[in-house]
Structures are given as C-alpha cells and as structure tokens.
Amino acid sequence: MASQDEPDDLYLHAEAAKKLNALYANRLFVQPLGEGLIRLNLGEFHDWEPTYHSASVMTPEMALELATVLHRVALRVMENQLDVAKVQQAARAAAEGGEPDGQEPR
Secondary structure (H helix, E strand, O other), rough: OOOOOOOOOOOHHHHHHHOOOOOOOOEEEEEEOOOEEEEEEEEEEEEOEEEEEEEEEEEEHHHHHHHHHHHHHHHHHHHHHHHHHHHHHHHHHHOOOOOOEEEOOO
C-alpha cells in the first residue's frame, strides 16, 4: 500500500522509467534564460569542451522542486550505501572470526 505522499501506481512508473534509454552525463550545466526561465543541460565535459546531450527548461519554482527531490533522493541513496557498507563490514568481520568495528569477540 502506498503512503499518502506516493501515488498508488508509483511502482509502475518507477519500473517504466527504468526501461528508458539513459545517457551518461558527468556535468549539469545551469543557465538562466531570462524571462523567468532556467535551462538545465545534461552533458559531458571532455578536453575542455562540453558536449550537451539534452536539456530541460523550467520555471524557478519547478527548478527548486527538482532540487528538493534530488536532494532527498541523494540523501536516501547515501544512507543506504552506509547501511550496505556496515553490513558488508560485519560480514567480513564474521568471516574472519572477529567483530565489526575491530571489537573483540565476547
């Protein structure tokens, strides 16, 4: 069951989004366009020369919403990576007969 913040079909949309072709981008170029619009360009930076793949144009309000979502997702991914690292560390310690974090067995 979905929470109040998530639509019931969130899983279906997430799975459909995973099927879209993706382009590698190592840079996000942000340009104010004037007239109350912001352009976000996804691209790569090679040999001091940018190559642009795609762009989105949005209002500042939409850009702030996007930034908020990216921030929340990035924090969640980082938390999950920390959790995975802790589990991996505990598994290695158990395999070596020790305790996680260098503690002595009890």
